[in-house]
Amino acid sequence: MHQALHIFKKDLRHLRYEISLVLLFAMAFAATHLRSPHAFLNDSWLPQIFWFIGAASLVGRVVLAEAIPGDRQFWITRPYRWKSLLGAKLLFIIAFVNLPILLAQIWIVLIAGFPLGSSIPGLLWVQLLLFAFVLPFVAFATLSTNKLFQLILFALAVLLWGLASATGSGALSGVGWISGYVAFILLLASGVVILWIQYQSRRTVLSRWLAAGGVTISTVFLSTIPWTLAFALQSHLSKQNTLGTSLQVGLSHTPVETFWPAQLKPKVVLHIPVSVEGIPDGTELQPDGLAITFEGSEGRKDELNPPDCANLKRASISATAATISALCEIDPSFFQSQHGRRVTLRGTFYFTLFGNAQSQTVSLSGQPSNAPAGLQCYEDAARAGWDVYCQSAFRWPDRLVYAKLGNTTPNSFAQFVSYSPFPADLNIEPVVTRWASDYAYGPAPVVNDVTIIVEEPLAQLHRDFEARAVQLEQFVYSPVKVGSPPVRGIP
Amino acid sequence: MSDMISAIDLVKRFRSVRVLDGLNLTVPEGSVFGLAGPNGAGKTTTIKILMNILRATSGQASVLGVDSKTIGPETLAHIGYVSENQELPEWMTVGYLLAYLKPFYTTWDDARAAELIRQFDLPLDRQLRHLSRGMRMKAALASSLAYRPKLLIMDEPFSGLDPLMREDLIDSLLESAGETTILISSHDLAEIESFASHIGYLDRGRLQLSEEMTSLTARFREIEVIVDSPPLLPLDRPWPTHWLRPETAPALVRFVETHFDAERTPDEIRRLFGDVRNISASPMPLRAIFVTLARDRAKAA
Numbered sequence: 001m002h003q004a005l006h007i008f009k010k011d012l013r014h015l016r017y018e019i020s021l022v023l024l025f026a027m028a029f030a031a032t033h034l035r036s037p038h039a040f041l042n043d044s045w046l047p048q049i050f051w052f053i054g055a056a057s058l059v060g061r062v063v064l065a066e067a068i069p070g071d072r073q074f075w076i077t078r079p080y081r082w083k084s085l086l087g088a089k090l091l092f093i094i095a096f097v098n099l100p101i102l103l104a105q106i107w108i109v110l111i112a113g114f115p116l117g118s119s120i121p122g123l124l125w126v127q128l129l130l131f132a133f134v135l136p137f138v139a140f141a142t143l144s145t146n147k148l149f150q151l152i153l154f155a156l157a158v159l160l161w162g163l164a165s166a167t168g169s170g171a172l173s174g175v176g177w178i179s180g181y182v183a184f185i186l187l188l189a190s191g192v193v194i195l196w197i198q199y200q201s202r203r204t205v206l207s208r209w210l211a212a213g214g215v216t217i218s219t220v221f222l223s224t225i226p227w228t229l230a231f232a233l234q235s236h237l238s239k240q241n242t243l244g245t246s247l248q249v250g251l252s253h254t255p256v257e258t259f260w261p262a263q264l265k266p267k268v269v270l271h272i273p274v275s276v277e278g279i280p281d282g283t284e285l286q287p288d289g290l291a292i293t294f295e296g297s298e299g300r301k302d303e304l305n306p307p308d309c310a311n312l313k314r315a316s317i318s319a320t321a322a323t324i325s326a327l328c329e330i331d332p333s334f335f336q337s338q339h340g341r342r343v344t345l346r347g348t349f350y351f352t353l354f355g356n357a358q359s360q361t362v363s364l365s366g367q368p369s370n371a372p373a374g375l376q377c378y379e380d381a382a383r384a385g386w387d388v389y390c391q392s393a394f395r396w397p398d399r400l401v402y403a404k405l406g407n408t409t410p411n412s413f414a415q416f417v418s419y420s421p422f423p424a425d426l427n428i429e430p431v432v433t434r435w436a437s438d439y440a441y442g443p444a445p446v447v448n449d450v451t452i453i454v455e456e457p458l459a460q461l462h463r464d465f466e467a468r469a470v471q472l473e474q475f476v477y478s479p480v481k482v483g484s485p486p487v488r489g490i491p
Numbered sequence: 492m493s494d495m496i497s498a499i500d501l502v503k504r505f506r507s508v509r510v511l512d513g514l515n516l517t518v519p520e521g522s523v524f525g526l527a528g529p530n531g532a533g534k535t536t537t538i539k540i541l542m543n544i545l546r547a548t549s550g551q552a553s554v555l556g557v558d559s560k561t562i563g564p565e566t567l568a569h570i571g572y573v574s575e576n577q578e579l580p581e582w583m584t585v586g587y588l589l590a591y592l593k594p595f596y597t598t599w600d601d602a603r604a605a606e607l608i609r610q611f612d613l614p615l616d617r618q619l620r621h622l623s624r625g626m627r628m629k630a631a632l633a634s635s636l637a638y639r640p641k642l643l644i645m646d647e648p649f650s651g652l653d654p655l656m657r658e659d660l661i662d663s664l665l666e667s668a669g670e671t672t673i674l675i676s677s678h679d680l681a682e683i684e685s686f687a688s689h690i691g692y693l694d695r696g697r698l699q700l701s702e703e704m705t706s707l708t709a710r711f712r713e714i715e716v717i718v719d720s721p722p723l724l725p726l727d728r729p730w731p732t733h734w735l736r737p738e739t740a741p742a743l744v745r746f747v748e749t750h751f752d753a754e755r756t757p758d759e760i761r762r763l764f765g766d767v768r769n770i771s772a773s774p775m776p777l778r779a780i781f782v783t784l785a786r787d788r789a790k791a792a
Contacts (some may be wrong), residue, residue: 010591013587046738071539072578072579076544077570078567079568080564147496
């Protein structure tokens with residue numbers, strides 16, 4: 001420990017100007033919230049970018065201060081203990097990368113009006129994620145002293161950051177956090193092994209192979225996600241797996257007219273409607289994914305995974321029935337080969353039942369009011385219309401959240417909800433803000449308060465269904481059906 | 492006297508290039524061992540294997556009784572290492588370098604450090620990057636001698652230094668010799684000759700000879716024999732294998748005796764050439780000895 005502190009002090013002295021700069025960026029990031037703590041769009045992104053670049057550079061510099069690869073470094077002929085050296089580097093990262101962000105986040109959370117006590121799990125989880133994110137980066141930085149490599153490494157860090165964000169509530173699928181976390185853990189594991197090998201025995205060639213393997217496996221895992229596994233795990237984690245035993249799913253023959261963004265890609269897109277009946281009372285069904293296999297003549301098959309069937313839209317027919325529409329991209333050659341023929345469709349529909357609704361009416365003003373699920377909601381006076389904003393600390397809750405203005409239909413705050421069980425996402429910005437509104441196109445109703453409705457996920461389920469003698473031409477997505485979104489007040 | 496360094500049958504390959512080819516080396520305690528050889532002979536590779544910077548492809552080496560593959564901080568605390576191409580932390584001042592290194596060594600001697608600073612006239616407040624090559628080498632040496640290491644390994648420390656700087660470094664090495672065993676590699680034989688107690692000659696990855704300096708210089712002599720009529724070479728009698736590089740001129744035969752003995756060598760000459768008018772035996776500088784050996788080896792190859 002003594003030697004680790006000694007090396008740490010040396011690095012502190014060596015990199016004092018770089019450290020000051022990174023601290024300055026962290027302070028600037030915190031200061032941007034002082035001016036407008038509740039604003040949806042504040043200007044904290046710029047200091048965040050500078051902080052990211054500064055911190056990445058600082059990590060690279062501190063690692064290369066005692067470079068591992070090579071045979072000319074001064075330190076390798078001195079009595080450094082590898083545990084002390086590695087400990088010094090990690091201590092440095094905790095002190096000058098993690099700690100400033102922790103302090104900035106505490107400050108931001110406090111001025112945003114969130115209680116510190118309930119924010120502690122989120123604060124700690126972000127620190128853990130941030131440290132776990134930096135570790136592979138530290139490990140890869142030990143692999144070469146080449147400047148081009150370090151630049152590539154920086155690009156990789158940016159990519160990793162993007163990957164890490166996939167673990168969060170910003171993911172386009174409720175179960176996206178599983179693949180994100182698994183890929184993240186694989187990278188972290190390879191990073192830890194590389195760090196151990198590099199600092200203990202400086203076997204850079206072996207470590208480079210391990211790094212290449214770790215990145216490849218993580219990327220492959222992320223891009224070829226075993227959806228069935230992810231949904232099965234999510235289902236296992238859900239509260240009430242036995243819910244919805246009477247629920248039945250099938251191919252609907254009455255597609256829902258709905259609004260989709262225009263499809264510009266020259267692909268064959270099918271519009272698949274799925275009917276759901278027997279939705280339990282007091283629950284709401286939220287579609288998570290649709291996997292389809294078409295079996296055509298001569299044994300030809302086309303398998304579509306949930307990412308191939310995006311844009312799941314739900315239309316409630318009654319309290320217990322709904323139709324889900326999906327746009328699925330099908331293999332054009334398969335489509336051509338089955339033209340005029342009948343195919344068998346086998347599908348698996350993944351969904352979540354939400355329930356246990358809680359609601360709270362809050363007065364609309366520029367000041368945040370407490371709402372269920374730890375939310376704080378307000379109206380932003382700086383923006384026109386009746387945009388209701390809700391903010392959450394560290395992540396958007398794994399809840400369906402609606403805002404109901406007067407007697408209008410409840411409006412959702414987010415189309416996608418991450419079912420991640422963790423208290424935070426890897427995000428420097430600790431306050432997540434979303435809004436609900438569809439009043440921007442017409443005169444706003446005159447109301448002084450809004451009811452925030454929150455429903456929690458009760459069960460993550462899936463149902464298999466089959467339809468025979470299906471003609472694919474009947475389901476071809478036609479842009480003609482796409483219209484403008486309904487506009488309030490305009491007939 | 493025990494051995495501070497011992498290497499047995501060391502082989503090092505870089506891809507298909509065999510840089511060390513079965514090297515055997517022994518450095519006795521208390522010696523100043525000069526490892527000489529041409530550029531590319533494998534001196535630096537040998538030293539890096541001894542310091543556990545590189546791994547040998549095969550063979551074994553031990554330093555201070557420790558297998559070189561397992562040399563760790565405990566052993567390194569007793570070894571000083573100075574190399575011409577070592578990357579020093581150039582942002583450090585000389586004073587900070589010494590202060591930084593001090594806690595790494597339990598045997599650090601402040602008085603010795605102060606003495607070295609004074610002896611080398613080191614500017615404590617100047618960053619290493621702003622020092623001349625010679626002064627950087629002095630700073631590195633001071634930081635390696637201040638803890639009175641049992642073993643000092645130096646890789647081409649005099650390369651590119653002016654004569655005065657070399658003298659300063661050699662003086663300080665001689666002061667440390669005795670309590671510190673020194674292994675010094677150099678392609679400059681004249682320098683090594685001035686202070687080494689033992690010498691090893693490395694060529695093409697093999698140690699061609701290794702012995703005490705006094706023994707080496709005593710057994711090598713350039714012999715000139717003045718005869719009435721020079722014999723034609725090769726002779727019809729067997730030419731002794733320890734007589735190298737024979738040359739003839741009118742009334743003169745010249746060769747290098749590699750096992751000179753003041754009594755035996757003249758007798759041997761007379762047995763081969765009959766009556767001779769004069770025999771002279773001149774001591775040879777180290778450089779001439781190694782040139783002789785290298786050319787003989789090239790001829791044999």
